[in-house]
Amino acid sequence: MRIHVTINRERKAFDVDPGDKLLDVLRREGYMGVKKGCGTGDCGACAVLFNGRAMNSCLIFAAKADGAEIVTVEGLANGERLHPVQEAFLRSGAVQCGYCTPGMVISTVDLLSRNPDPTEDEIREGLSGNLCRCTGYVKQLDAVKAAARLMKGGDADV
């Protein structure tokens, strides 16, 4: 079956099988920023914005995406200019191996779009679907706070 989607503001059409998951289709089509971690909705490495909300693409049937608007981590930057959340993760050193980072960034974009000034508890809750096996989550917390400041036109330094 054929699905039509908008990915990172580009209209695309893909042939998919009814059982295909969005994650596998995205990676097959070259969106390698979407990571396959657990494949069971536990780790969040495969998070994408699906009609504006962050979701585990490993649990979304590709057929469900017909007509949907999808943003992967590749679609966040504006040309050479990083998205403020990416900028904040970079400056905060919130990356070790980096495998969880695209999912963390996507969850943060969703969180800050609904709640521009989250408390620390709200940040922890907002990122609770994204597992990181390298860090102790401290730098990611810093990064989200920095991103919130940056998006309000403030200073991202930590």
Added chain:
Amino acid sequence: MANLEKYIRPTSLEEAWQALREAGASARPIGGGVDLALFVPREVTTLVDVSALSSECSVRTDGGLDIGAGVTLTELAEYDGAANYLGGILVEVLRKVASPLLRNLATVGGTLASAHPWSDVIPMFIALGAEIELYEGETCATALEDLVADRAAAAGALISRVRLPAPAGRAGAAFEKFIRTGFDVGMLNCACYVAFEDGRCSTVRVALGGTPDMAKRVGDVEALLDGQPLDERTINEAAKRASETVPARDDQRASGEYRRILAAAGVRRCLTRIAAENGGGA
């Protein structure tokens, strides 16, 4: 290995129901698809996506809430009418379910259709007195507690809407969940609703889930509370009765013995909170 051949997205409940009826055991309805993405039974070749068919919430004129089956858990948690319903109990419970990434995808209808015994949503809805609107060629309704107790009775029917009754003038609800780790499902959960009249409990619903069986009401506890003031002595008796009557047993998450202790703690905490927030109902 799944044998999926077709994924269809009907534009009406009638069309969805017909498609499911024609395909019989080889078709399943799909909401968000969280469970089906993990496992599609071998005999299933067709998925019928119903998530876009009833995806709105509304507050009825009587003050009750109508929640479309296709509404995601996040959409319900962010809905103004949910925040205003019984002190925001729905919002509080939903924020404890899984993760935001999953709540953005999972639907209310899918949660009820999957009917996991550890579900937090089901005991909450049971305690709130939820009625489920089903579609099987025509619309009918059943109490959620009956639906989950006998799912075979509603086989072939599509869940279209959850109807929460208007809360009584003086009423409160509370929820407690006991988990081992932040992301695990509960070892046991407890939801209580109490309406007061003249300082005494007039309507009481207490639901225990993850026992580890399907959530259900504990009638003995409700009967004990009925007509009583919600004071410390009554709450302690109710907690004791909950531990005595909860149908708890062992599984990999907790022993039956421990679950009986949790049932008492859950009932005590929920009732204590409801009493505190309602001045003991007086």
